[in-house]
Amino acid sequence: MHATTANVKTRILFHGKRLSIYLVRYPEGHKVVPHVDMISGGRLYKLNCVLVKPGAGGEFICEKNLFNLFGRLIVFRPDLYQHRVSRIERGSRWLLSFALTRP
Numbered sequence: 352m353h354a355t356t357a358n359v360k361t362r363i364l365f366h367g368k369r370l371s372i373y374l375v376r377y378p379e380g381h382k383v384v385p386h387v388d389m390i391s392g393g394r395l396y397k398l399n400c401v402l403v404k405p406g407a408g409g410e411f412i413c414e415k416n417l418f419n420l421f422g423r424l425i426v427f428r429p430d431l432y433q434h435r436v437s438r439i440e441r442g443s444r445w446l447l448s449f450a451l452t453r454p
Contacts, residue, residue: 369452377409377444383436388429393454395430400447408440 358378365372377383388395399411401423411425414432419425427434436444 371450373446373448373450375446375448377405377436377439377446379405379439379441379443381436381444382408382438383434385433385435387431387433390430390452393452395428396451396453397425397427397429398449398451399425399427400449401425401444402447403443403445405439405444406441408438409442409444410437411435412437 358381360376362374363371364374396417401411404422411422411434413425413427413434415427417426417428
């Protein structure tokens with residue numbers, strides 16, 4: 352199965368000046384290529400809560416995490432460190448993501 356970003360379902364739960372909250376569903380076959388998130392200024396922090404892990408694959412890999420609890424709760428700086436998600440081999444991955452921008 353081949354998935355594209357069109358198959359990713361993102362719901363914005365909250366969008367403010369400094370904080371945004373997203374619920375994201377990544378389908379089977381999807382992967383996130385290595386990247387760094389670009390921001391116009393300040394520092395970006397993310398807290399990712401993996402609500403549903405896929406049956407196989409879909410592992411989050413980051414150059415440096417600030418905090419990682421069993422691959423379920425992850426705090427990292429996406430603006431500084433390259434991160435990716437391996438291909439989801441079976442099932443889907445549900446993520447609750449909090450993005451905080453600091454000046």
